[in-house]
Amino acid sequence: MRRPVALRLCAATATMALAAATGVVLSTPEASAATGGVTGYATQNGGTTGGAGGQTVRATTGTAIHAALCGRASSSTPITIQVEGTINHGNTGKVSGGSCSTAAGVIELKQISNVTIVGVGSGAVFDQLGIHIRDASNIVIQNVTVRNVKKSGSPTSNGGDAIGMESNVRNVWVDHVTLEASGGESEGYDGLFDMKDNTQYVTLSYSILRNSGRGGLVGSSESDLSNGFITYHHNLYENIDSRAPLLRGGTAHIYNNHYVSLNESGINSRAGARAKVDNNYFEDSKDVLGTFYTDAAGYWQVSGNIFDNVTWSSPGSENKPAGPDPQSNTTVNIPYPYGLDAAGCVPGVVSQTAGANKGLRVSDGNCSPQTPAPTPTSTPTGPTPSPTATTPSPTATPGPTQPSGTNLSIGAGSDGSGKADGTSYGNVRDGDLSTYWSPTGSTGSISIKWGSPTAVSKVNIREASGSVGSIGSWRLVNADTGAVLTSGSGAGVITFARTSLQKLTFEITGSTGTPRIAEYETYAG
Structure with missing residues (x-):
């Protein structure tokens, strides 16, 4: 051998x-x-x-x-x-x-x-x-x-x-x-x-x-x-x-x-x-x-x-x-x-x-390693979310405290409206603050997605070094229904009514430069 x-x-x-x-x-x-x-x-x-x-x-x-x-x-x-x-x-x-x-x-x-x-x-x-x-x-x-x-x-x-x-x-x-x-x-x-x-x-x-x-x-x-x-x-x-x-x-x-x-x-x-x-x-x-x-x-x-x-x-x-x-x-x-x-x-x-330290990249089943593979779906065992669960809540101001619990983004999927050269959608869910995603211009959107309904009530947007403060106005959208969950400005911790969904979109509607999101973390509570 x-x-x-x-x-x-x-x-x-x-x-x-x-x-x-x-x-x-x-x-x-x-x-x-x-x-x-x-x-x-x-x-x-x-x-x-x-x-x-x-x-x-x-x-x-x-x-x-x-x-x-x-x-x-x-x-x-x-x-x-x-x-x-x-x-x-x-x-x-x-x-x-x-x-x-x-x-x-x-x-x-x-x-x-x-x-x-x-x-x-x-x-x-x-x-x-x-x-x-x-x-x-x-x-x-x-x-x-x-x-x-x-x-x-x-x-x-x-x-x-x-x-x-x-x-x-x-x-x-x-x-x-x-x-x-x-x-x-x-x-x-x-x-x-x-x-x-x-x-x-x-x-x-x-x-x-x-x-x-x-x-x-x-x-x-x-x-x-x-x-x-x-x-x-x-x-x-x-x-x-x-x-x-x-x-x-x-x-x-x-x-x-x-x-x-x-x-x-x-x-x-x-x-x-x-x-x-x-x-x-x-x-x-x-x-x-x-x-x-x-x-x-x-x-x-x-x-x-x-x-x-x-x-x-x-x-x-x-x-x-x-x-x-x-x-x-x-x-x-x-x-x-x-x-x-x-x-x-x-x-x-x-x-x-394949292997450790590959950013947990997976295939989508269509020969593309940049997009996470579809995960098995199952019938939700909990009650169907009521219409009020996706009603926009008041504008949320990101807080300074790091959320506790499991970051649900690691191992989930991600996509977006576009990505600047040298950046990747997967970089926002790899646990590495040195990698990031940027939109193709001053605005754009990035999404975390799961193979089955997942309850989320908190998001932490972490900017890459050298770009802190570049994110201006934003909206957080339930991409399953199109409902705006909350809106605000600046990066950090965002809380909103606990919602069960399969895709959550962070949409940047204004910025002071080129946004660079290192991590888009999601938490159940």
């Missing part, structure tokens, strides 16, 4: 003491987790929201991550943990508490629920340190890098898996992550993304898996058939020997992935597994689909894939490649909506969107 290179919260004082001791910052920084953009099987079984609606904290060490989990009122209290910096063995200790079960040398998401871990700022790197999800549900991991996790040699972590899930895990969304090793099992590494012992309803999206002997598996053995309902889409698998992924039983939906240099085998469907394989691009690889290393057959439904310089082995008793002319041998029904990019544009789309 080519190888480049203890505590329950009883009082506020207890919380503050724990924070001070471990480096947890109890605040709402400039970026938050995406919850509106979940796709695939993670949308099923009640959906996956992670820590949405809970407290947001910042952590710069592994111990601080554990402390944030242990500092919750209960093991199911929602929390978003924003991570920045390098997390390693030296700064990851065990923390005890009634709402957690942690261990040193591994990030433990064990016997808990309703948690988001998201990389922010200059990035989050878990160096030689794996993330272990066990007996847990409703977990989001986003915008982080996990590298060089070993099961042998020194140091070891998480059984050698970058991200590993086992024992009654439900509803996990892993998105925009980079998972990488520096070799195979002989060098001490195991899988990059493993699921076993009754793990279900998982989505891996817009991620990079590379330089490893094993990409990942579903099911630890031919008898571990309790896993399934996994979606893999818009991921890059590069320089992987095998298991891209290995499926033992269960159902998987695999679409719009780019596979480069699969050295021994790729999608290995066996032991009755069923895989729907749509519009992927396989390049410079061997045996990219089939049943391998077993006589326990698996199945697949194929359509729209491109096989570019793919070689195929001859079939044998334990080697049944699907090619050289892959044909479907089963039918898989997908219960959620999704948009398919044409296979021919998958390499370009994936190169611009």
